[in-house]
Amino acid sequence: MIQCTNFSKSYSNKCIIEKSSFEIRENKISFLMGPNGSGKTTLIKCMMEMEKYNGDFIFEGKNISQIRDKCMVLWDDCPFYMNLNGIKNLIIFGENKKSKNEIKEIASNYLDYGLLRRKVKTYSYGQKKKLALVLVEILEPKYLIMDEISNGLDYEMIRILKKIIKSWSKDMTILLTGHQFSFYNDIVDDLFVFKNKQITLLKENFSDSGEKLEDVYDEEIC
Template sequence: MIQCMDLSKSYSKKCVIDKSNFEIESNKISFLMGANGTGKTTFIKCLMKMENYKGKITFDCKNINQVREKCLVIWDDCPFYTNLSGITNLMLFGENKKSKKQIIEIATKRLEYALLKNNVKTYSYGQKKKLALALVEILQPKYLFMDEISNGLDFDMMKELKDDIKRWAETMTIFLTGHQFSFYNELVDSLFAFKDEQIVLLEENFSSCGETLEEIYDKRMH
């Protein structure tokens, strides 16, 4: 479980997150809803201590420095070494969790081997996303954060990814943000949202609330 206690984040005089208290349950898929610019990506950066903040964040009663190696963030713009090959990137980021043979077996389920031998600078936006998804299988993190993960993926890949996320949630605590609600509707367990600069739990059991993310956004977020 991830606990956020009196979490606040400001840039100069602009308040982004204001004294928020909530819990992200273990082995569940949680989703954070909010308009562009509300602070969804900033919140993930706070979780990773990439931004300074006020308040306290714990991961099963531990701080980020004690669990950092168990965390993985898949950003909207995946920060790979563009002058290195896809395989080399996976080996570097893979932290020796898998052998080269195992890494290739995992990666070729998403990208062709010929492409994996090319430098990442030749990859499309969607291909870099697929490379990042291979890292999830390689690292098997305990805490997985995914920012706008469906962007750049085709229909077949999004369908596969839904199945992957559901499977990963059996052993991982997953936290998602995004705007493509149709992709997330059948995935979400717990729904969070930005309301007046606070992050609040809207639905603890989203699947039984009888509304779609689109409907909730239209009714409750305006």
């Protein structure tokens, strides 16, 4: 569980997020809904202490400095070493969590080995996204945050990724953000929204409700 208490964030005396308190449940898939510029990326950066803020984030009774090695954030544009090939990137970022053979085996579920031997600067946007997904399976974080993870992926990979994320949630606490609502509709457990500069839990067990994120967005955000 991630507990957020009295979180607020301002830039140059302009309040972006007003005092908000909420809990992200353990081993659930939570989705954070809000328009561009509402503060989704800012929230993630504050959770990881990449920016200063007011309030507290507690991960199972610990602060981020105590469990940072159990956290992973996948940004929309995943950073890799462009002049190294895919396998070498995975070995470096994998922090010796898996052997080279194990890494190759995991990676082969996402990308052709011929591609993995090429420099990442030759990869398409979607191929770099797949490389980042391989890294998740290598590192096996306890807390996983993914920003716009479906962008750049083809239909078949999107279909597979839904199942993968659901399987990951058995062992991971997952927070997602994005705008391709059709991708997220049937995998979201808990729905959080940005409204009136505050973050609130709108609904638990959202995917069981039969509602659509598109309709919720129209009702709550627009």
